[in-house]
Amino acid sequence: MVPLRALASEKLDEFKRLARIGIKIVMSSGDYGSLDPELGKYDLIIATNEKADSLFRHSPPWVDRLSLVVADEIHLLGDPSRGPTLESILTRIKYLKLGVQILALSATISNAEEISGWLGADLVTSDWRPVPLKEGVFCRGSVTFIDGEVRQVPRSGSGDPVADLAVDAIKSGGQMLVFTGSRNSAVSLAKRLEGPVHRELSASERSRLRQISESILSLGERTKLTEKLARSVSCGVAFHHAGLTYPQRKAIEDSFRSSHIKCICATPTLAAGVNTPARRVLIYEYRRFEPGVGRVNIPVLEYKQMAGRAGRPKYDKIGEAIVFSRSEEEKDFLIEQYLLAKPEKVWSKLGVAPSLRSQVLAAVAMGLASSRAGVIDFFGESFCAYQYGLDSFKSSILESVSFLTKAGMLKEGKPGVVLEATALGKRVAELYIDPKSAEVILRALSLRRSGLPALSYLMLACHTPDMPKLYVRGKEVESLESYLESNSDLLLFEVPEEEFEREMVLSELKTAFLLEEWINETPEESIVEKFDIGSGDIYAYVESAKWILNAAHELARLMGYRESADPLKRLLIRVENGIREELLPLISLRGIGRVRARSLYSAGYRSIEDLKRASVSDLRRIPLIGPETVKLILEQIGGTLTKEEWSSVASGKGSRQLSIDDYGTR
DNA sequence: GTGCCTCTCATATAGACAGCATGTC
């Protein structure tokens, strides 16, 4: 079990060598997976934590054949949003006494003993690193390492200390990875380094980088951010954050590993992600904004994760992690608080409401507990109970039970005695959404309203706690508020009285507007511009919306709310594809996605009926519709072809007049 | 009046997992 999808595929690649000795390996994550029953055929399953949780919730037949569970990056236990998942899986394994060996791994943990105590595991520690690490602080032109060495950093002539550090690393054949506290600072720092880094490159490196830069531009739609990235890359520098699309990030990581890109300026995405080591790591900002708190110093644990990226196995004799300071006092502070400090203890976050209600439901739905006492007994095996004592969150557990009972997901036979999950509860546990989200959705759908616009459902989806929300700018508040006021009839929920929650609804509305633009086929570039986000963010919001809309559709079906089930299904398809209502009939055809559907539509084919009336040569003339696609279309609409038509379609010698190059997409 | 510099004030702020059923361009 690993925390990221990218790590899962990285592990799959590593373990593939075992396939040669006949070991069968499979990877399973939300976006890439085999059918659950199939998994029993394999010797080794690599999964994300959440996927593993989800798999266990379906009680697959192969659970009792598990002999070893490996939990990678076990310090994630302390993450408020994702730790409880991992904790619950391990708690279940312990509670069921399956006799499974548990192997938990982490490079940055201070209370390892406590965790191994909870797991009933032996603690094995090691200081070994593939490449030794040297930690130091930069201050006014020199680096003070904690091993005593003080080193002057040669001036690069740019007058920029960060450039000095980068150029110094590059001159000796290394690379540098810079961690920053915000996206903007990653982008601007990369820009700052363009000139100095570019000067260090050979002619052949420059030309190779121009190619890479070109390929990054062609990776997706052209936006300002992409152009900035391409420009930086052509100089051997890149920035890296979640506003970039996945392919862009991958391209940068790969080009960095192949040493073409000399310097990456990144937000913490890269610290926890796939393996991208660099000879030198510079922690340029050790503070980060947190909503409601302001700027906070990052945890030592996070510093250690970033520092741990220093040193490429096989290439570097030593890795350097350097924290950037602006004054002597700051330097001393950093040495004390980070370099010489032990990572914080990992504290269980299972006791907090959102994750607890979800895990209480799962435990009952899986049949691990069948009474209030049983639920408490189950959580008695948790790390939370081990650490804080069961009494500390007993009342929270019971509150969750009450919430779930009231929401109709659990029911108690005799009051206080038998507890079981209702059909609804079981479905919610399987759909893997926050029970609170399910409650919000069900309350809205029980209004039994029909004829609602897409925006109503989008706003509902955005109103659930499972949906991430856009940040609302000060100057947008007024227009969002007035929209809300004059369109209150569209709402499927009450706008809360309380100030903070009211503001939250504005974020939800703004997020719903983003999704509305998406399904109205607004070009990516203008969405990005309008909402001041990156392309990568669009996909993140769309992914989440798909997720929650599917759950809403399933719930509508389960409850027999027919007036919502159909609109939700249609909306789901629109969100999945980013299409207007009018393309729905065409998109239902296999082989037709949003681009080809739009092409067919513009050519005058707006329904399956229209297509049935079309001749083969008519279809062949439509841009982006090739011989194979024509074949696919005809097979599906039950059109019949003459022998000549078949052969002309199959040989690809149609009367094709336009090619992809003649037409922009969208 | 114009151009340039400095000061003030408003503004925005990291990341990414999951269901289900099959293929985009």
Added chain:
DNA sequence: CTATATGAGAGGCAC
């Protein structure tokens, strides 16, 4: 642990 870097706009000054 309710901050701070950034950038736009206002204001000041020399010409």
